[in-house]
Amino acid sequence: MLLALLAAFAANEVWRSLGVVLSARLREDSALFAWVRMVATALVAGLVAKLVLSPTGAFGQAPLWLRLAAVGCGVAAYAAGRRSMALGVGVSAAALIAGMAWLGP
Template identity: 70%
Template sequence: MTPHDAGFLLLAVIAAFFANEIWRALGVVLSARLDEDGALFAWVRMVATALVAGLVAKLVLSPSGGFALAPLWLRLGSAGVGIAAYTLGRRSLALGVAAAEVALVLGVVALGA
């Protein structure tokens, strides 16, 4: 990597940082006026949930890369383990994701894939 490339990379990282921080600061300022129980906030939560559900469905039913090596039954089973852990863990998203990941990795290792 030449010094010119390193300088360009550093400039890109700094520009990306400030572009992100502007929106974060604006979000903090504007969120003070939002009603968490209001219709707008409920709609945003529903859209976010639908996007995550769609992404998970695509990853499980139509994976790409190394994830496609796991059979469908294993992907569905690990998703089920994650949902069960999420439910039993008092709606802990981190617990659900970790349990599904562990189930998938252990299943792939057991299959020797």
């Protein structure tokens, strides 16, 4: 067990150290960095769209209009809160929970 933990730590630490060394050379305004940021944003947008439009499990019990309203509340809070991701996600989750509680079982 201890050997497995040490091996896993060593394998991850190599990549973390390499990332630290290579990141010193990156410029935030470079074209590569802008591309990576756009791809990451597109992946998050796709994930949110999938969760809202075709949810599974208990999340699927919420009607589409409520899921869309919760996303709208989250986006508004994100914009009003100086682009705070935590605030946007928190408000969106609170809106969905409140809406489900209001609708009842």
